[in-house]
Amino acid sequence: MIEISDLAFSYGNNLVLKGISTTLEEGKIYGLLGENGVGKTTLLTLLCGLKKVQSGRILTDGENPFDRSASLLEKQYYLPDEVAPVNMRAGKFAREQGAFRKDYDHDKFLSLMEEFENDPSRKMSQMSAGQLKKTYLSFAIACNCKYLFLDEPTNGLDIPSKSQFRNAILKYTSDDSTIVISTHQVKDLENIIDPVIILDRRDVLLNASLQEIEEKLFFDYGNVLHPESLYSEQLPGGFIQVYPNKEGKESKTDIEALFNATHAHKDIIKGLFKK
Amino acid sequence: MEKTFNINRFGKYFLYDLKSRWSELGIFFLVFALFPFIFYLIYMIFATLGGGGLLELLYGGSVNGPSLAVRFAVFAVLTAVFVIVFPARAYGFITDKKAGSDWLMLPASRGEKFFSMMLICLVVIPVVYLLGYGLSDWLLCLMDKSCGDSIALTNVNKLTDDSFQLIGNGIPLLLAWMVEYVSVFLLGSLIFKKWKTGYTILALFAINAALTTFFAFAMSKLDFSSVGEYVMNWIKDHAMKLDLYANLWVDAGLLLFVVGCGIWSWFRLKNQQH
Numbered sequence: 001m002i003e004i005s006d007l008a009f010s011y012g013n014n015l016v017l018k019g020i021s022t023t024l025e026e027g028k029i030y031g032l033l034g035e036n037g038v039g040k041t042t043l044l045t046l047l048c049g050l051k052k053v054q055s056g057r058i059l060t061d062g063e064n065p066f067d068r069s070a071s072l073l074e075k076q077y078y079l080p081d082e083v084a085p086v087n088m089r090a091g092k093f094a095r096e097q098g099a100f101r102k103d104y105d106h107d108k109f110l111s112l113m114e115e116f117e118n119d120p121s122r123k124m125s126q127m128s129a130g131q132l133k134k135t136y137l138s139f140a141i142a143c144n145c146k147y148l149f150l151d152e153p154t155n156g157l158d159i160p161s162k163s164q165f166r167n168a169i170l171k172y173t174s175d176d177s178t179i180v181i182s183t184h185q186v187k188d189l190e191n192i193i194d195p196v197i198i199l200d201r202r203d204v205l206l207n208a209s210l211q212e213i214e215e216k217l218f219f220d221y222g223n224v225l226h227p228e229s230l231y232s233e234q235l236p237g238g239f240i241q242v243y244p245n246k247e248g249k250e251s252k253t254d255i256e257a258l259f260n261a262t263h264a265h266k267d268i269i270k271g272l273f274k275k
Numbered sequence: 276m277e278k279t280f281n282i283n284r285f286g287k288y289f290l291y292d293l294k295s296r297w298s299e300l301g302i303f304f305l306v307f308a309l310f311p312f313i314f315y316l317i318y319m320i321f322a323t324l325g326g327g328g329l330l331e332l333l334y335g336g337s338v339n340g341p342s343l344a345v346r347f348a349v350f351a352v353l354t355a356v357f358v359i360v361f362p363a364r365a366y367g368f369i370t371d372k373k374a375g376s377d378w379l380m381l382p383a384s385r386g387e388k389f390f391s392m393m394l395i396c397l398v399v400i401p402v403v404y405l406l407g408y409g410l411s412d413w414l415l416c417l418m419d420k421s422c423g424d425s426i427a428l429t430n431v432n433k434l435t436d437d438s439f440q441l442i443g444n445g446i447p448l449l450l451a452w453m454v455e456y457v458s459v460f461l462l463g464s465l466i467f468k469k470w471k472t473g474y475t476i477l478a479l480f481a482i483n484a485a486l487t488t489f490f491a492f493a494m495s496k497l498d499f500s501s502v503g504e505y506v507m508n509w510i511k512d513h514a515m516k517l518d519l520y521a522n523l524w525v526d527a528g529l530l531l532f533v534v535g536c537g538i539w540s541w542f543r544l545k546n547q548q549h
Contacts, residue, residue, distance in 0.1 A: 050376055050549045069278055074382035084373035087298060096291055100284075100382040 001025055002047060002147070002178065007056035009042055016042050018202035020056070024178050026146075028209075029169065031193030032182040033259055038199045040182040041081065044149045047180065048078035060147065074101055076147035081155055083136045085127065090135045091120035094142065103144035108172060112138035116164055129156045137165060141172045148179045154188040162188050186255040196255060198262050205262050208273050210253050216272050217261070218245035219254050230268060231261035244272060280386045288383040292391045293399070296365050303364060304400075307357045308407030311415045314349050315340060315422075340422035343429060346412060350426055354449070357404060358456045363464035363471035365400070366392055369547060370468045376549045389541055396461050397533075401453045455529055458536035465543040 002024040009017045016039040024030060024047075034040050045051045046058060049065030049072070058065055063072050086093055090113065098104030113120045116134040124132055133156045140148060154162050169192055173179060183189055196213065198206040208216075220226060223238035232241040240254055242261040262269045297304075306313070318341045331338060341349075368374040381388075409427035416425040463475025513520060 045549065048380065050379060052546070052548055068379065068385060070281070070284060070382050070384040070387070071278060073380060076380075078376070078380050080373065080376055082373055084371075084377055086374075096294070097381065099287060099291070 001061065003057075003059045004047075005057050007043075007046065007053060007058060009039070009046060009051070009054050015202060017046075020204055022197070022204055022207050024180065026178050027176045028195060029173075029179040029181065029193050031186070031189055031196045031255070032180055032199065033184065033186060033196060033255070034182075034199035035263075036184065038201050040184075040199060041151050043199065044078065044151050044180065044182050048076055048147075048149050049073075050078065075145055076149065077140045077143045077145045078149040079136055079140045079151060079153060081152040083132055085125045085132055087125045088123065089121055090118070090124055090127075093124060093135075094120070094139045097139065098143065101143050101145070105142050105144060108144075109138050109142035112141055112168055112172065115168060116161060130158055130161060133157060134161060134165075137168070141168055144174060144177075146177055148173065148177060150179065150181045152183055152185075153181060154183065154185055166192050186259060190255050193255070196253075196258065198259060200263070200266065205266055206258075206269055206273055212273070213253050213258060214245070214251060215248070216245055217242055217251075217253075217258070218247075218249050219251040219257060221251075230265045231257055233257065233260070244268075279384050280390075281384070284383055285387045285390065288381075288387050289391045289394070292388075292395060296395055296400075299368075300361065300365055300400075303361070304404065304407075307353060308404060309411050310349070310353055311346065311408065311411040314346070315415055315419070318345075337421070340415070340419040343423045343426070346422065347426055347429075350408065350412070354404075354408075354453070355456075358401075358453050359460050359472055359476070361400060362396055362457055362461035363475075365396060365464075366461060367464040367471050369465060369544070372549050375547065379547060379549065385545060389544055392461075393537060393540075396457050397454050401450065401457065405449070405453075451526075451529055454533055458533045458540075462536045462540050462543070465540055465547075 004023070005021045007017055007020040008015070020043070032040050032043065042051065046053055047060070047065060049068045052066045053064075060072060061075070063069060065072060065076075088096075091110070094104075094109045095106055098106060098109070110120060113135070116138060118127075118131055118134045118138065120135075122131075124135060127135065133153070137150075137153060140150065154165060157165060166189070169179070181189055181193060195207060195209040197204060206213075217230075220229075220241040220243065221235075221238060222241075225232060225239060226241050226243055228243040229241040230243055232239050240257045242254075242257050245251070319338065322338045369378055378388075409425070413425040413427050416422045459479070460472065460475050463478065464471040467474040510517065
């Protein structure tokens, strides 16, 4: 379990995160959403220990990630948005790096590479950006880590690869893994992320499971505008509207609409989900 | 201790580190280690074309290969270049966001990574370079007897002035000098994000200038009549052991310098963020 308490971080005078407190539980795929520059990548790099917490605390299984102990590093994998084109064949790279992780499964890596239609015998330095990303994604999933941090994993992937990525996450990751996926392309990850964390500048606007969201908000796909709508958008043949679910009706979350509703009515959403 | 340093994991990491450094530096290293042959070819081409060498060959004469003194001068220059350039090429990537993040997140402890880096930079690469260069030069001298003695079989002190003999004969002097400079250029490659070698040289100039100014100022405040007498008396009393004391002083200074650079490098790695 990852416990974040009163976390703050700034770049010089530019305060990026302030007073962030939340808990990331096992067996969940967290979607970390937010506009550009709100600190999604900063939060991920703090979680994996690439940055040092300036104020507050992060504890991963009771350890400070910035200590970068070998035992904690073995339990986690961080995939940055931009990855390094190593001068090595993909299969060899995976086998050599996987040797440091006791749960690494090379057969799984090869299966994932096949699903992504990627060639493991190819040098990574000769791959396109998308192929390189898919190689790293295959390796990240094959590590079978307890904690997987993915920063904009669908950036640079073509349309078939995005659906292959969703399938891979659902099919190949273990049920007790905690996966945190940062993205601003919510459509790419719809149907796999649950719970959803929406970051605003210096604040967590929402950290709730889809079930909680659907209990408290109603996503109306009808063609009549509702006066209480927190957010509405015209779609072909109707609207998507989000409003408080006072009658306990069932609906399916539209993450993009949820994100827009949250940003348009920060206080109302925070109030609704206050625990 | 298991958490900080596990010998099995260190062994695995050290081999991985060696392989990675070889894949990054292999060609660069081979060019330097095989340079005696490259230099020999260049030298012979110029010796044949210029200074009547071609005419000598046409009339059945021969052109002599580069002498020991020439080859030693080339070796000294090349070793200096190698020592100041290779640390940044070997571990400079650590400050790079993409490659450095990957390295920091590799499941080995900080101690294992640091110790492997120091072992490779301060021992493995200098020793293998010296062996490689020495072997190339020795083979060259076997193939062309006109080159004279090989560098590896020569007492380097004979080629230099007497002051060099303060710290023993050639090879320890060379290794000590290499370790000292590798330490400082490795530290530079962990501190500076770009132009690592250039900035390290500039930083050394700046530190030297600051120290010179400081000591010049301190000396100007000294009463030389009393200090001079004291120093002369000390030298007179310890004349027989002056070489030894000078050796110890230089060795201790060198050791302190290397340990200081090592400690700084350790903290640099500890606090490296991306």
